Amino acid sequence: MSPVTAGGSAADGALRLPHYLLIAAVALLLLLPGFFTIPPFDRDESRYAQASHQMLETGDFVDIRFQEEPRHKKPVGIYWMQSAAVALLSDDGHGAIWMYRLPSLLGAVAAALLTAWAGARLFGPAAGLAGGLALAAALVLGVEARMAKTDAALLATVAAAQGVLAQFYMARGRPGMQPGTGVALAFWAALGVGILIKGPIILMVTGGTLLALGAADRDLRWLKPLRPALGVPLLLAIVLPWLVAIGIATDWEFFRYAIGHEFLGKAHSVQESHSGPPGYYLATFWLSFWPWSLPAVLALPWAWAARREPAVRFCLAWVLPSWIIFEAVSTKLPHYTIIVFPAIALLAAASLLDRANGADGAGAAGAPAPGQGARWFRGGAAGFYLLVTAAFAGGAVWFPYDLEGRVEPLAVAAAVAILGTGIAVAVFAARRQAERLLVAGLIGAAATYGLAHGAVLPRIEPMWLSPKVAAALEKHRPCPGTVLAAAGYTEPSMVFLVGTGTVLGAGDRVARHLLADPACALGLVTGEAEERRFREALGGAEPRLLEEIPGFNYSRGKRVVLRLYTLAPAAADPDQPRQQP
Template sequence: MLFPWMKHNNLNWHQTIAQFMMSRRALWLLLAIMTGFVLITHQAVPMLDRDEARFSQASRQMAETGDVITIRFLDELRAKKPAGIYWLQASSAALFGIDDVASYRLPSLIGFLATLTLTYFFTQSLFPSPAAPLHGVLAGLMLASGPLLQAEALLAKTDSLLLATILCQQIMLWRIYRDSDLKSPASHWGAFWIALSASILLKGPIGPLVSFVTIAGLCALDRNISWLMQLCWGRGLLIVGIITLPWALAVTIATDGAFLKTAISADFLAKVQSGQESHGAPFGTYFLLMFLMFFPASAFLCFVPLLGKSLLTDKASKFCLVWLVGYWFVIECVPTKLPHYILPLLPALALLTSLALTRSLPVAGRKLARLIDAGYIVAALSGTLLCGVLFWVAIKYGGITGGRAFVSVLLIFMLAALILWHLWLWRAGRKIGDLVVILCAGAVLHFMAIGGVIAHLDSVHIAPHISRSIDQLEKKPSLIALAGYHEPSAVFEIGRDVLLLTADEAALFLAEAKDALVIIEERALPDFQKIADELALRLQEVARVDGFNHSRGQDVSLRFFQVIR
């Protein structure tokens, strides 16, 4: 029997939930349910532009060519991220199919599950007490119930796995800091540097940045740097060099230094110095974004100040606080603002929030009580905004599958109402059952948002329509070119042999390869037809796909042309 203690009728449902949450079975149940949720979205949601499609296409080319050093998107050098994520995605694709979108998403699922598991066990080390299991499950559930981590578990990108490696290094850093009066065992400092190296191979400086701001904050608050010797810097940096330098040297040689030069100057420094790709936003953006990206757990953020002086006097609380505040301040100062940048601070936020909710706290004074109520209101408004956006996109971009998206939105509204109702009950009685219902409903809500709404935005998912239209052509093309519409998801759907051309080049291409197909965006059509007329090409429009390009925020109409022989 999974819940043997449910036979005790003298327990009310709040106590029943509390008892179950105190057992490790709660963690296994959470992992099993979230695995099912994520696997469903892996199959349901088509490839998304642009980052996911670029990662997947580059990984597919790595699996096809066997070149594990140089990362390319078609023939273009992709000097955005180190090779770690491409190795993992290419390996997954080689095992489960290079043409299956879900194959490239599996490493993100592994990172997601590792994050939840590590968060659970991190609490045992940070806050050892009889309530630690409950604390750990709540922290994991807070992470799983939010939209950001669920979205990253879906996407074939670096961030889900990066978060797992950051948690590994932070766990080891905490143990070294906690036992600063003792000689640090090799298993602690060695694991720290290995996890740091893995994070570098996944996303360059982000992992080291998290640990650096944590170390700097602890040293500043404690006015003590002697414990840093326990990190064994000489041997640690040697480990980092052994793990990361072979690939860095190999790619430098293979590209004559172009990869690292482009990665540092055109990617990293461009984001630090200015808002890259129109993603600039003012200081404070992430503070507000946390209420949306951490919903519904964001309703409880304002309980953290109730921890009071222990936030600075208790070692574990102080560790989480400097991790949270230090990293948050740095990313707020960076001009480029993207939602997933806040991901590395979410575990610290979940750990502190769940600690505040599971510890006996003093009664809040009038000012803190108002602050807590303000947190409820902001979180409720964030959830309402999220539901409103989902309703709008389901209506506007649902297309022929809009009915499914609309039904999912109705279920989402019901879940949101359940969350708000139990939030009201929680405010009145602070019962554990209401808290768990809120978080579980949040997890289901965001699963429905991804697998029910986003998956069925027919007008947004243009690439599958392109692929189906090509398959339905009577005259199968030997070559395919895209003009005016170069989205990576279309490249992934069509395959590596697709050409990305201008309108003029597309007309010349058809003149040379008359059994080919050109897919041209309507805005580029006049230039294309002008050259085609000059070349006396007899064109036939064989298909058309209309949709919405969410990357550019504009409607698109794709016209398919072949030459009449």
């Protein structure tokens, strides 16, 4: 009896504590490599981390700023989470970048656990366990878990809200099976926290799910036990205090920018050059959901044939409305669709288990057995998956080689792990060996991420310019209160590592900064145009070059040489810092 065609009986099981501990342990094994050692990324991660640091620095936990610039793109939730993590763990009030990443890591682990919880109710404990483990190993979640941003934390709230909806949806017409008030209130709390993290995105997911289910079932009476009379006030209690406070603090400018520019603006115009045609997410899915993109694609005929089954219908209602919206909006980034990946992971897991148990997708729902067309579909999907896997492996070797001019043995090992994982997944998918596919994918993902994130990426010296700038500043700092001004290289990671007071601007501004405090100020300049402005604005003053820092500015995709200058004369002992007068 398959999970889907069992009429709900197979879904009545529940995962036990050891299952959840296993998911959490596997998730940490997959997500921790590189978590502590990868330097701050540009640009979004460093902007979030710096804004959170400034909250601790200033004591203002209402307004959000990067240096003096208002940062009114997202609500305050992630900044509070990051600030709390740093306040608890840091002795100096600043904290290492990994402290700011903790909410993302915990959100990713929670999302895997909540996916398993929802899946156990929808498809049975085996599919729930497999789906939770699969989500933990998805490539895009691994990236987001290592970033001090909103998306992994948002995913946890989406998985929680959707998981509660799944519990109530599957209990329709079954007296005594309805979840209690506490579970219902968890839905509203998840919505509230999700809104504080990334605004109305969570409402889009949940609202799209409910609209799709309402259109398909012609019945939303199962929502009554969600206790909106209690839940809506709880949601408002979570979101309203800060919304009112930020409105007053910014004369309501936050809402004009966040809604008009950030939310609606992304829908009809491309922002920050992040564009793509319709179908963009179908193309990027092959890599973003690796190593599970092949079994997920192979689950499509199965899911369509079983679309009238409540569990499958719920997952499709979770995926399709949000996916269509993301494909329609102008601004696109590969990680946007992560909020529907829990449902995709569950569909892939349930399909694999169904086929491994002898049901053949469409045949499981009573449709004719698949013929030649289905075989061509599976063969084509497997071939394209292996092509993407090969490109992924090639990129893992080429990227460090292109930057450093040498073949990195650990990158080659990562490429071997990627290729081996892809081949194993394709073979076990063809053989319908669900357990072996899951184990091979998890082992391969662990090896890939351990090598790529844990060993290769932190060692690519040319791309980590900001840590080099911070080290050079400490080496050459003439005074305890030295402030750096920079032109040509103004990445947020440098501000995070060097200090909030770092001056960013053009070459002439760096010159004025040095002239205003020749004994203590330092300047950083790169690029011919900025160097020319810098020297012209200095007039007759001759800057002294302290250090050249070559590297690769990946935010702009070009090689650079950063030059650190001072107007102070050389000391007798250049390693002895000058004291501020």
